[in-house]
Amino acid sequence: MRMEKIWAITSKDFLIFRTKRSILFSMVALLIFISIGLPLMIAYMVRRAGDSSSTLLPILIDAFSFMFVNLAVIIPASIASYSIVGEKVEKSLEPLLAAPLTDEEILMGKSLAAFIPSLTSIWAGGIIFMFLINIFSYQTLTYVYYPNWNIAVILFILGPLACILSIGFNILISSRINDIRSAQQLGILIVLPFGIIYLLKELSIISLSVSNLLIISAIVLIIDIFVFYLVMTTFRREEILTKWQ
Amino acid sequence: MAGSNACFYGTRRIIMIDVKNLTKSFGNFLAVENLSFHVNKGEIFGFLGPNGAGKTTTIRMLCCLISKTSGEAKISGYEIGNKAHSLEIRKMIGLVPDNVGLYNGLSAYENLDFYGKLYDCSEKTRKENIEYYLRMMGLWDKRNQSAGSFSKGMRQKIAIARALLHNPAILFLDELTTNLDPESSKVVIDLILKFKKEGKTIFLNTHNLDEANKICDRIGILKTRLLAINTPEQLQKSIWGNKTVIQMESITDSMLQAVKGLNPKRFVVEQNKIIIDVTDPLLENSLFIKAITSAGGSIQFVTTLNPDLEETYLKIMEDTK
Secondary structure: OOHHHHHHHHHHHHHHHOOOHHHHHHHHHHHHHHHHHHHHHHHHHHHHHHHHHHOHHHHHHHHHHOHHHHHHHHHHHHHHHHHHHHHHHOOOHHHHHHOOOOHHHHHHHHHHHHHHHHHHHHHHHHHHHHHHHHHHHHHHHOOOOOOOHHHHHHHHHHHHHHHHHHHHHHHHHHOOOOOHHHHHHHHHHHHHHHHHHHHHHHOOOOOOOHHHHHHHHHHHHHHHHHHHHHHHHHOOHHHHHHHOO | OOOOOOEEEOOOEEEEEEEEEEEEEEOOEEEEEEEEEEEEOOOEEEEEOOOOOOHHHHHHHHOOOOOOOEEEEEEOOEEOOOHHHHHHHHHHEEEEOOOOOOOOOOEHHHHHHHHHHHOOOOHHHHHHHHHHHHHHOOOHHHOOOEHHHOOHHHHHHHHHHHHHOOOOOEEEEEOOOOOOOHHHHHHHHHHHHHHHHOOOEEEEEEOOHHHHHHHOOEEEEEEOEEEEEEOHHHHHHHHHOEEEEEEEOOOOHHHHHHHHOOOOOEEEEEOOEEEEEEOOHHHHHHHHHHHHHHOOOOEEEEEEEOOOHHHHHHHHHHHHO
16 A cells, blocks of 8 residues: 555545535534533532532543543544545546555545544544643542543543544445435444443443453454455445445 | 557557457446457547447446456556556546546645646646646636536536546546537547647547547447447448439439449439449449430539438447347
8 A cells, every 4th residue: 555645535635624614613513512511511510519529520530531432433424424425426436446546545545534633633632631620620639630541541542443433334334325414424323332331331330440441442443343344345446336326 | 658568450550458358247237248449559439329338337447447247458458357457557547537526625726636646746747737737728727716616617627637637648538528618629629639649549438429520530339239330431431331422403214224224233313313322433423424424414513422420320320229
C-alpha cells in the first residue's frame, strides 16, 4: 500500500467534510456535551451535595468517561457513511476506481478519513474532560483524579478499537444503502452494545475497572477483525460498481 | 511507457487494444458475447449500439473496473484480469464515464488536483496541466468555484480535463457529448481530433451517429455481440453497396431496356431516377450513361447514393431483429 495515495484520498475527504456543516455540527455538539457538559454536571452535583458526594463521585466520573467510547462510535458513523454513500450519491466512484489504486488503498484512505477526525476529537475532548473534572472534583476528592489507567484504556485502546468497529460496520451498511441519512441512521445502531455496557455500569451490574475495560477491548478487537474481513470481501471494484446501487 | 508492450500489426501499426472472444455475463444475463476487435495506436474507434448493448460493460472491462467472464483483452500489451497488469493499465488510460462523477463540495481545481495526485503527477505538472486544460475548456476563471455549481456541460469539460491530466496514451470516453450544447460539443470534438494528432488512442462509446461519422476512423456496432466493424464509409458500402443515381428528364421503356442490357446486379426506378447497383462506379457509370443516351435519354445529372451512418446503423439493427 502506498501511503501518498491513501493520504490523497483521506485529505480529499477532509476537504469535502469542511463544507458539510451537518457533520461538523454533530461532531462539535456531541464533543461539547461530553467533554464540557458532563464535567459541568459533576460541578453542579458537587456544589449541591458538597463533601457527601465524595464516594459517589468517582463512580459517576468513570461512568461519564465511558461516554468517550460511545463518542468513538458515533462520530465515525456519520463521517464514514458520508464518505462512502456520498461517493455513491455523487456517482464519483467510477472515476476513482479507474485510477491506479488498489482496493485496499481506497479502503484505507476512506477509513482514515473517518478515523483521524474521530480520534482527534475524542482525544481533544478527553483532555478537556480530564482538565475540567480535576478542577471540579478536587475540592471534594482532595486528590487529582485524572489521569488514571481507566481513561488511558478508554482513550488509547477501547476508543480507537470501537472507532474501527464503527467504521467497518458503516462501510458494510453503506454498500447496501443509497442515501446518506438512512446510512447514518442505520450506522448509529453500532452504539447499542456500548450503550448497554454503559447502562449495566449505571445499574452497578458490571464495573468498568481497568481489567474489565481490557476484556471489552479484546472482544471488540476480535469483532473488528471479523468485520474488516467482511469489509475486505465487500470492498471490491466489481462489487462496488455492479452491486452497490 | 505506453505502447512498449503493445502488439505490432503488420509492419507499422501498433495495436493498443486487442480483444479476443471477450465475454461478460452477470449471473444468467449475458452482457457482452464473444467480442473480438483491435484498436490501433492513434486511432479513434467508436462503439455504437442501443442502450443495454454492452458498450459501458466493455469499457469497464477494458479499464479493469469489472472482471471478464471469458476471452482475453490486452491494453498496450498488458492483460486485463491480471492484477499486477491492472495497475499498469489504469496508469496509461484516461476515463470519462457516463456519469462524470465530480465532487460537488470541491472546486474545479481541487477536483483536478486530487486526481493528479492519484496519477502520480508532480506538483509542478499538476499545476501546469490543470491550468492548461482549464484554460482550453474556458473554465480557468471559474477554477475556484465548487463543481456543484456548474452546468452539465461544464462538468463534462472538467471530467475530460480530469481524464487528460496525466497525459494518458488511451482515452475511454463513454457518451462524451451527451450533455453538451452544440458549441461545447464542437470544442470537445476538436479536442478529440487534437489528441488523435498527438498520437493518442481514443475509444468512444456514443449514441451520436453524426459525431461518430465525423470523428471515428472505425466503428463497431454492438448489440451484445459485435454486429459490424469497419470504417464509416466501408460500413455504409458493405451494407448498401455502391449505388449510382441517374436523374433523367423522363424515362421510357427503351432506356430501361438499355440499362437491363448491361446486366446490372439490380436497378430500381423512382420517379425520374434510375438507381443502379454497381460494383465499380468508375468503370460502369460511363457504360450506363452511354447506353441511356443511345436510347434517346436526356440525363440531368449522375450521382452516387450515399446512405448516411444513421440509415446504415438502423438497417443493421433491423437485420438483427
